[in-house]
Each structure stands twice: as structure tokens, then as C-alpha cells.
Amino acid sequence: MSLTLKIDARPPRSKLVIEKSSFDDEKSRHRKNVEQHHFNHMVELFIPGCAELPPSIQVEFDRSDDYYLIKDVPLTELINKDFVENFIKKGSLYMLSHNTHIDKHNAYAVLPTGQLILSVHKDTYEELGLVGQPSQFNRKVKRKFVVVIDLTQDIFVPGKKNYERVKQGLQRTELKADFLLSWKPEGTRQLAGSILSHFQSSYKCERHSQVQQTTRHTELLLPVVNSTELEESEEGEWCTAREWYEWLGAVSCGISCNEAPEHYISRYCCPDPNEMTAAAVRHSMTGFIPPGKVWTLQEAVRSYMRENKSPSPWAALTVHGFVDSPVSWARREHGFHHGGENLYTFLIFRDSTYWLFQAVGTNDICP
Numbered sequence: 001m002s003l004t005l006k007i008d009a010r011p012p013r014s015k016l017v018i019e020k021s022s023f024d025d026e027k028s029r030h031r032k033n034v035e036q037h038h039f040n041h042m043v044e045l046f047i048p049g050c051a052e053l054p055p056s057i058q059v060e061f062d063r064s065d066d067y068y069l070i071k072d073v074p075l076t077e078l079i080n081k082d083f084v085e086n087f088i089k090k091g092s093l094y095m096l097s098h099n100t101h102i103d104k105h106n107a108y109a110v111l112p113t114g115q116l117i118l119s120v121h122k123d124t125y126e127e128l129g130l131v132g133q134p135s136q137f138n139r140k141v142k143r144k145f146v147v148v149i150d151l152t153q154d155i156f157v158p159g160k161k162n163y164e165r166v167k168q169g170l171q172r173t174e175l176k177a178d179f180l181l182s183w184k185p186e187g188t189r190q191l192a193g194s195i196l197s198h199f200q201s202s203y204k205c206e207r208h209s210q211v212q213q214t215t216r217h218t219e220l221l222l223p224v225v226n227s228t229e230l231e232e233s234e235e236g237e238w239c240t241a242r243e244w245y246e247w248l249g250a251v252s253c254g255i256s257c258n259e260a261p262e263h264y265i266s267r268y269c270c271p272d273p274n275e276m277t278a279a280a281v282r283h284s285m286t287g288f289i290p291p292g293k294v295w296t297l298q299e300a301v302r303s304y305m306r307e308n309k310s311p312s313p314w315a316a317l318t319v320h321g322f323v324d325s326p327v328s329w330a331r332r333e334h335g336f337h338h339g340g341e342n343l344y345t346f347l348i349f350r351d352s353t354y355w356l357f358q359a360v361g362t363n364d365i366c367p
Helices: 030-035 055-062 076-079 081-088 124-129 159-175 194-200 241-252 291-306
Strands: 016-024 040-048 067-074 091-097 107-110 115-121 144-150 176-187 205-208 209-223 272-291 314-321 342-349 352-359
Touching: 016 241, 030 291, 030 352, 040 194, 040 241, 055 272, 055 291, 067 076, 067 194, 067 272, 076 081, 076 091, 076 115, 076 159, 081 091, 081 194, 115 124, 124 144, 124 159, 144 159, 176 194, 194 205, 209 241, 241 314, 241 342, 241 352, 291 314
Parallel strands: none
Antiparallel strands: 016 352, 040 272, 040 314, 067 176, 067 205, 091 107, 091 176, 107 115, 115 144, 209 272, 314 342, 342 352
16 A cells, blocks of 8 residues: 655745835824734844944843733733723733643733724634634634634723623633733833732733844855845846845845855855945844834934944844734734745935835735
8 A cells, every 4th residue: 555645845935015115204104014013032133244242222122111921810800990991991901821832722912092802713712602603714614713802992891781791701711821911001100010919919920022143244245235226137236035034034044145056054145236334233132022012223323324424234123023923014813824925124324215024924915
């Protein structure tokens, strides 16, 4: 008896959206892109022409922005009236279930806009008894469903029909999870740490800080790009946006792009035309990173690039989302598929123009 095993050797597909704009353009959507990408795992900055990270940018990386891991939290806690009134309605709350694989487990998130997202399997969905939609990733077999609960609705209060139905469904299923949490209170009357006090009496809580790492490069080849052109020129005077993005990915992965292709290690080399830079620095931060932190870093990089003394032709800021987040941008459903791609890069030029690269997985809706 023979057994034939068919292996799909094709590389996983992904979607890449590239746009060119200016930070000074009133219609620029750079801020919207940052603010609506709620759950960020890593921020990576690459600046050529610098041996060290500029102090004005380093200070923004170093600013304290702790996050918390709350263990074994029942989802009924998230609809508690006091919790909704004191934290969801009085600040920007980011919560993401931890160690839940979106393609295998139930996964949950609370968005800063006040929605509770439940990505659950069919049996859990049926037991919940709530209205949802089949996941866009398996509409034919309907193995998974997405339920969205707006916690900020005026009618979502104890005693009201909708609230009691949700409460009963969550109690019946006994859903619970570990949650990563970050909260930014409105104004200055409350401290961000006050949310920890809310959980400490009943749940095990851990405080965490983002982890930073710096990599320095010397004698590195850079692709030549033209800030006004995404495509190549007829005379081959600059590289395309896609070629540059592929090169950045190789550098981020630690692949040497200076040498001729080596058959046993890598067949990749820096695209032509290119130029040599004496030094470059790559600095990363990992953890649970709210969009507000990304925004301050982006503004610091923009300010640095506007300085006449900046030796850098451009700077690249890449933000990686959690691969198992139920959403990518805003409330767009996200799936893992082959790799869980969920990231964006700003290529920032001195003249305030930028290229924005947004990458998502095969089945995700383009942002």
C-alpha cells in the first residue's frame, strides 16, 4: 500500500499596499493609520548615516509606558458596570487575549473605541446565544464566528434586555483568558496605574516594560530611491518601492546584502542602483505597545528628519502587529493563515513626504 503526501510548496501569499503622500497634506491618512492599528508587538526604526540613535529619538523610546498582564480574567468582568464607566468610558483601553492562537482558539480583544470583540468557535458561538457573523476566513464551513459588543451604548446597562442577554451568555460559557492591557486615562485626574488596582484584589497581575535592542551596521549598501517615484525610471536611476521594501526586510532579518549572492546562505543582494553608507543604526522595541507610543516615536523621527543637520537621506519606522490579534486596522478581521502578517512601514524623507507600506495576510481585507 502506497501513500502519496501532497505538499503545497508555494510560498505564502500576502497583500502589500503602498502609497505615497506628505505629512503636510491635509488629506494624508498617516495619523489614522497609526491610531487604528490597535495592537502592536514591535516597533523597529532604521536610520542610515548614524552610528547611534539620535538623542531626541532615544528619549522617546525610553519614556516609561508600562503595560500589564492580567491572568485568568472571566469575560463577565469586562462588562462590569464599574469597569465600563471608570475605564472604558474614561480613557483609551487596549486589551488583547494572551497566548490564544487565532486559528485554533477563542480569542478576544477590547478596542479603545469601546467594542468587545469575540472570535469564537462554532460550539462556543452557539452556546453564547449572541448575534454575530461567520468569520470571513471560513464562510463556507462556518467553523468560527465574530461577535462585536458595544460596551459604550447608553442602553448597555444592567437591567436592560441586551445587557442581560450578553451577561447570561458569558456566564453560561464561562469564557476567560489572560489579557495584555494598556490604559491611557483621559486628562490628568486619574493615573494609568489605577486600572491595576481594579484587578489586583481578584486576579494575578504582572507589570511589564517594553524591551529595547540596538543593532549597528557599518559599510552598508543602501538602495537608491526617489521620494517622488514609487516605480523605477527608464534609465534605472533609482530602485522601486517594492525593491526597497524587500531590502529592508532582509536587513531586518540580519541578512547581509553587501556581498554577491551566496548559494548556501542567501541568493539575495542589495538592488541596483545602490550607494554605500559608513554607518546605520537599527533600534527596536518589543512588548505591548499602544498607538499613542508609536505616534510620539513617529513625530520624533519626523522632527529629526526635518533638521538641516540630519545626515540621513531617509528613516524607516516599521510597526508589527500581533499575529494572533482578532483585528488588524480598526475592526477589520485578522487571521493567521500562513504567517499572520499584520504590519506597516513609514519611509520618511527629509522633505516631509513619505511612503506607507501596509502588509496583511492572504485572506485579510486590505486596509
